[in-house]
Amino acid sequence: MPQPSAQRRGRPPRISREEIVEAARRLVDEEGVAKLTMRRLATQVGSTPMALYHHVRDKEELLVLLLDDYAARTLRRPDLPADPRERVIVVAAAIREALAGCPWIVEVLTADDLMSESALWFNENIVDGLIECGLTPEQAVHAYRAIWYYTAGEMLVRAASARRRARDDRPTYRDRVFAALDPAALPRLSALGTRWAPLTAEDTYLDGLRALVDGLIARAAG
Amino acid sequence: MPQPSAQRRGRPPRISREEIVEAARRLVDEEGVAKLTMRRLATQVGSTPMALYHHVRDKEELLVLLLDDYAARTLRRPDLPADPRERVIVVAAAIREALAGCPWIVEVLTADDLMSESALWFNENIVDGLIECGLTPEQAVHAYRAIWYYTAGEMLVRAASARRRARDDRPTYRDRVFAALDPAALPRLSALGTRWAPLTAEDTYLDGLRALVDGLIARAAG
DNA sequence: ACCTGAACACCGTTCAAGT
DNA sequence: ACCTGAACACCGTTCAAGT
Numbered sequence: 108m109p110q111p112s113a114q115r116r117g118r119p120p121r122i123s124r125e126e127i128v129e130a131a132r133r134l135v136d137e138e139g140v141a142k143l144t145m146r147r148l149a150t151q152v153g154s155t156p157m158a159l160y161h162h163v164r165d166k167e168e169l170l171v172l173l174l175d176d177y178a179a180r181t182l183r184r185p186d187l188p189a190d191p192r193e194r195v196i197v198v199a200a201a202i203r204e205a206l207a208g209c210p211w212i213v214e215v216l217t218a219d220d221l222m223s224e225s226a227l228w229f230n231e232n233i234v235d236g237l238i239e240c241g242l243t244p245e246q247a248v249h250a251y252r253a254i255w256y257y258t259a260g261e262m263l264v265r266a267a268s269a270r271r272r273a274r275d276d277r278p279t280y281r282d283r284v285f286a287a288l289d290p291a292a293l294p295r296l297s298a299l300g301t302r303w304a305p306l307t308a309e310d311t312y313l314d315g316l317r318a319l320v321d322g323l324i325a326r327a328a329g
Numbered sequence: 330m331p332q333p334s335a336q337r338r339g340r341p342p343r344i345s346r347e348e349i350v351e352a353a354r355r356l357v358d359e360e361g362v363a364k365l366t367m368r369r370l371a372t373q374v375g376s377t378p379m380a381l382y383h384h385v386r387d388k389e390e391l392l393v394l395l396l397d398d399y400a401a402r403t404l405r406r407p408d409l410p411a412d413p414r415e416r417v418i419v420v421a422a423a424i425r426e427a428l429a430g431c432p433w434i435v436e437v438l439t440a441d442d443l444m445s446e447s448a449l450w451f452n453e454n455i456v457d458g459l460i461e462c463g464l465t466p467e468q469a470v471h472a473y474r475a476i477w478y479y480t481a482g483e484m485l486v487r488a489a490s491a492r493r494r495a496r497d498d499r500p501t502y503r504d505r506v507f508a509a510l511d512p513a514a515l516p517r518l519s520a521l522g523t524r525w526a527p528l529t530a531e532d533t534y535l536d537g538l539r540a541l542v543d544g545l546i547a548r549a550a551g
Numbered sequence: 552a553c554c555t556g557a558a559c560a561c562c563g564t565t566c567a568a569g570t
Numbered sequence: 571a572c573c574t575g576a577a578c579a580c581c582g583t584t585c586a587a588g589t
Binding site for chain 1: 446457467483485514517525529541545
């Protein structure tokens with residue numbers, strides 16, 4: 108068992124965990140998550156791939172570290188309105204805004220649930236707002252969960268379409284399908300026709316969020 | 330330009346698109362998406378990796394093909410209740426049930442939005458139910474979108490936690506954090522304590538869905 | 552038209568050795 | 571204790587050639 112205190116022994120470290128995470132963040136910001144590989148990152152910090160494994164267990168851990176770093180650095184706590192229902196809206200919208208700013212986070216979010224310790228303030232305030240609206244603590248956790256599903260889904264779906272648009276700009280399979288529907292079988296979609304695409308491209312996150320929160324509070328009360 | 334009709338020329342094909350998709354489905358069902366590689370798939374159909382590229386453009390296209398195949402094969406159309414609100418619930422729940430049965434679909438869903446042509450019946454009926462509840466077509470599309478975000482998010486988050494549970498069963502970072510919270514800073518979460526984990530593990534999809542649909546209809550009316 | 556072989560440009564990670 | 575080099579066991583895809 109190594110001595111935790113006392114003078115440190117052995118070869119002094121040349122790279123630190125912080126240095127690695129910082130380089131990873133730069134790499135992701137400049138070239139995208141796809142370019143974040145252990146080998147690239149190693150050359151970025153002026154070392155070898157295997158030196159990294161002395162500071163992080165594997166790539167997965169590195170991604171979680173990166174998520175924590177991002178959360179601590181960019182989650183700005185909003186001013187809280189007095190009205191508890193509005194508080195829930197404002198806090199959820201703040202989470203969403205932070206996520207929208209970095210689509211790469213998707214990969215990590217589906218690898219580890221929600222966020223780091225520094226994000227718990229957001230959980231706390233959503234749950235608190237819901238309880239003040241009359242939910243029991245249990246109902247509040249379930250309602251929080253529903254809000255998180257909605258928020259995560261919006262971000263994931265939106266990030267995916269953005270990626271697809273960036274890749275190829277052929278008129279999308281979907282558009283072609285919608286342009287030639289059978290009005291007898293699918294009357295509503297046919298009537299919508301080419302309006303479907305622009306309508307689904309609109310940002311209606313807040314409207315949906317308000318509807319969801321209203322519904323959650325009403326159901327818990329009734 | 331090649332002749333589409335007339336007698337076919339050149340070497341006869343030894344593998345077909347269908348055969349490839351079928352083998353891919355088997356591979357994914359038996360070993361998981363991670364094991365679906367062009368090389369593995371090639372040996373599975375008794376051919377070489379490059380033969381596949383004669384039938385599908387790239388791996389991405391193969392995944393979309395696989396999604397279509399899955400949709401056509403397992404999306405069972407539910408009986409539609411007379412009440413339009415209940416219709417929306419039933420159809421959304423059917424989509425969710427189909428998705429829950431195959432977590433690998435996550436990768437493809439975030440690669441291409443929603444589903445294949447055979448899934449449009451579901452879109453149609455959700456939009457129709459919403460319009461019959463009094464929404465304008467535009468509101469109905471936006472409401473459909475909100476339902477899709479919620480449903481996709483639920484599935485993605487749930488699939489991610491399942492994957493994590495399957496990998497390592499250490500008491501999860503999250504549990505440890507929740508066991509030692511500062512009650513002054515985070516009173517609600519502290520009070521919940523260890524109940525957080527089991528509460529968020531409960532399946533409350535339908536409750537959240539009903540709340541969302543109620544809220545969407547109420548907001549559109551008001 | 553359809554398939555093959557060899558090659559390119561990569562991955563994450565392990566293992567044994569060096570300082 | 572920390573780092574290196576070489577190697578393992580893979581990837582998706584391109585290109586030139588064969589039948």
